[in-house]
Amino acid sequence: MDTVGLWSLVRFLHVIGAVLWVGGQLALTLVVLPLARRMLAADARDRFAAAAGRRFGLLTGIVFLPLQLGTGWAMAWHRGVTWASLADPGYGRTLATKLGLFVLVMLAAAGHGIAYAKGRAELARALAVISLVGSLGVVLLAAALPAT
Numbered sequence: 001m002d003t004v005g006l007w008s009l010v011r012f013l014h015v016i017g018a019v020l021w022v023g024g025q026l027a028l029t030l031v032v033l034p035l036a037r038r039m040l041a042a043d044a045r046d047r048f049a050a051a052a053g054r055r056f057g058l059l060t061g062i063v064f065l066p067l068q069l070g071t072g073w074a075m076a077w078h079r080g081v082t083w084a085s086l087a088d089p090g091y092g093r094t095l096a097t098k099l100g101l102f103v104l105v106m107l108a109a110a111g112h113g114i115a116y117a118k119g120r121a122e123l124a125r126a127l128a129v130i131s132l133v134g135s136l137g138v139v140l141l142a143a144a145l146p147a148t
Contacts (some may be wrong), residue, residue, distance in 0.1 A: 021060065033049060
C-alpha cells in the first residue's frame with residue numbers, strides 16, 4: 001500500500017466536507033426535525049428549528065464552504081483544470097455540471113434561510129428539499145469523477 005500523500009489528504013478533506021454537509025441535511029430532515037415535530041410544542045419546535053438552522057448555516061459559512069472551495073480549487077489546480085477544459089467531454093463537463101449544481105444548491109440553501117426568516121414556511125420547505133436533492137446530485141457527480 002502506498003503512503004497517504006498530500007493529494008489524498010486534500011481529497012479526504014473535500015469528501016469529509018461533503019459528508020458533513022449532506023449528512024447534516026439528511027440528519028436534520030430525516031431524524032431531528034421529525035422528532036421535534038412529534039415531541040415539542042409548536043412554539044418550542046419553532047425555536048428549536050430556527051436555532052438548529054442558524055447553527056447549521058453558521059457551520060456552513062465558517063467550515064463547509066471554505067473547506068469545499070479551498071480543497072476543490074486545489075484538486076482542480078493539481079489536475080490542470082482550466083476554464084476552457086470545463087467544456088471538454090468527460091471530466092471537464094462532469095466537473096462543470098457538478099460546480100453549476102453546487103452553486104444552485106448553495107443559492108437554494110441561502111434562499112431557504114431567507115424564506116424561513118421571513119415566515120414563508122412553504123417556500124422555505126421547498127427550497128430545503130431542492131437543496132437536499134441537489135446536494136445528492138452533487139455527490140453523485142463527484143463520485144463520477146476520477147481521483148486526482
